[in-house]
Amino acid sequence: METPRHSPETTDTRPLARVGDSMVCPICGSGLDVGAERIRCASCERVFPSENGIPQLFWQNDWPPEKPDVTEIIKSFYEQTPFPNYDEMDSANSLREKATRGVFARLLDEQIPFGSRVLEVGCGTGQLSNFLGITWGRTILAADGCMNSLKLAEGFRKANQIKHVSFLQMNLFRPVFRAESFDFVICNGVLHHTSDPRLGFQTIARLVRPGGVILIGLYNKYSRLATDLVRLALRVSGDRLRFLDPRLRDRQADKLRQHTWYMDRFKNPHESKHSIAEVQGWFEASGFEFLNSIPKATGEKFAADEKLFEPHPKGSRLDHFSVQMGELLAGGRDGGLFVMIGRKAGPGRGA
Numbered sequence: 001m002e003t004p005r006h007s008p009e010t011t012d013t014r015p016l017a018r019v020g021d022s023m024v025c026p027i028c029g030s031g032l033d034v035g036a037e038r039i040r041c042a043s044c045e046r047v048f049p050s051e052n053g054i055p056q057l058f059w060q061n062d063w064p065p066e067k068p069d070v071t072e073i074i075k076s077f078y079e080q081t082p083f084p085n086y087d088e089m090d091s092a093n094s095l096r097e098k099a100t101r102g103v104f105a106r107l108l109d110e111q112i113p114f115g116s117r118v119l120e121v122g123c124g125t126g127q128l129s130n131f132l133g134i135t136w137g138r139t140i141l142a143a144d145g146c147m148n149s150l151k152l153a154e155g156f157r158k159a160n161q162i163k164h165v166s167f168l169q170m171n172l173f174r175p176v177f178r179a180e181s182f183d184f185v186i187c188n189g190v191l192h193h194t195s196d197p198r199l200g201f202q203t204i205a206r207l208v209r210p211g212g213v214i215l216i217g218l219y220n221k222y223s224r225l226a227t228d229l230v231r232l233a234l235r236v237s238g239d240r241l242r243f244l245d246p247r248l249r250d251r252q253a254d255k256l257r258q259h260t261w262y263m264d265r266f267k268n269p270h271e272s273k274h275s276i277a278e279v280q281g282w283f284e285a286s287g288f289e290f291l292n293s294i295p296k297a298t299g300e301k302f303a304a305d306e307k308l309f310e311p312h313p314k315g316s317r318l319d320h321f322s323v324q325m326g327e328l329l330a331g332g333r334d335g336g337l338f339v340m341i342g343r344k345a346g347p348g349r350g351a
């Protein structure tokens with residue numbers, strides 16, 4: 001067992017207080033005074049309010065006017081339809097049950113070492129972070145741009161007394177943490193809803209410490225085509241062909257969750273698509289070694305006890321083509337989402 005980076009005595013303190021020294025102002029980049037009641041920039045003196053216990057540190061992009069920017073459009077879309085939302089009956093136990101049924105969350109929970117500092121970027125309504133934050137000995141920070149999603153996340157956390165996660169509002173292009181602050185950065189299903197996914201990746205990749213790990217989930221160029229076809233069929237049929245999507249034809253499904261799913265999958269104002277080779281290129285350019293992916297880049301079967309953080313072959317172009325086509329032919333599982341995992345080069349201890 002590795003030496004914990006954070007002593008057990010500190011685990012009663014909320015994660016936000018524990019990472020206060022690593023926080024920076026999203027406007028001027030100087031250190032922040034992180035108090036229990038308010039957060040203030042020591043340099044530009046801006047005070048950041050909190051609502052429902054969620055620090056509001058979102059700041060808009062300062063891109064040139066000619067650069068497309070969907071941040072505000074996406075933010076207001078998710079303010080109206082926080083994703084993925086909770087069922088009325090959800091509890092810490094049901095969250096644990098659902099999460100352990102899905103391979104990604106279960107393997108993360110099993111393999112993120114004791115004492116790790118984790119940042120989830122674009123946490124939505126916080127299912128993954130709340131699940132990971134149930135376990136003692138981790139510091140989980142979970143950020144999103146959308147306050148209504150964060151309020152649901154924080155409401156669930158409070159109701160279920162989950163201690164090891166803190167939620168905050170942040171624009172991923174203007175992070176509020178110093179470079180190299182985290183052992184793990186997780187960003188699943190988010191960057192493809194921005195105008196510049198590669199810049200988004202480069203920005204959050206800086207937050208990973210040397211030897212730390214990044215996990216990026218994106219829509220795939222090939223397997224997302226299955227969703228595109230259903231979207232087209234819904235559009236031309238005026239939504240009469242809803243039965244084409246298994247979630248939409250499920251009569252037992254919670255109506256709010258079903259609507260949220262429909263909006264996110266078929267009515268999203270902006271999404272882009274990516275490939276295994278493309279993200280491997282991003283990794284290389286930012287000094288990350290490719291470790292593994294879901295599905296696997298070589299087309300090998302993904303094992304129930306797959307080692308997420310050990311290096312695996314990158315696969316050839318032909319492997320990638322057949323893996324991605326295979327996912328399309330299998331109906332574009334998970335809406336064509338694929339997850340890429342990489343480790344930042346450097347002298348730090350392995351995650």
Ligand SMILES: C[S@@+](CC[C@H](N)C(=O)[O-])C[C@H]1O[C@@H](n2cnc3c(N)ncnc32)[C@H](O)[C@@H]1O
Nearest residue numbers: 078122123124144145146170171172188189190
């Ligand atoms: C499809 S949801 C994914 C939520 C969660 N990761 C999941 O897998 O269930 C995309 C999330 O990305 C967030 N997001 C998009 N652009 C963002 C930005 N620039 N900064 C912070 N969050 C952003 C949205 O608010 C939304 O909650």
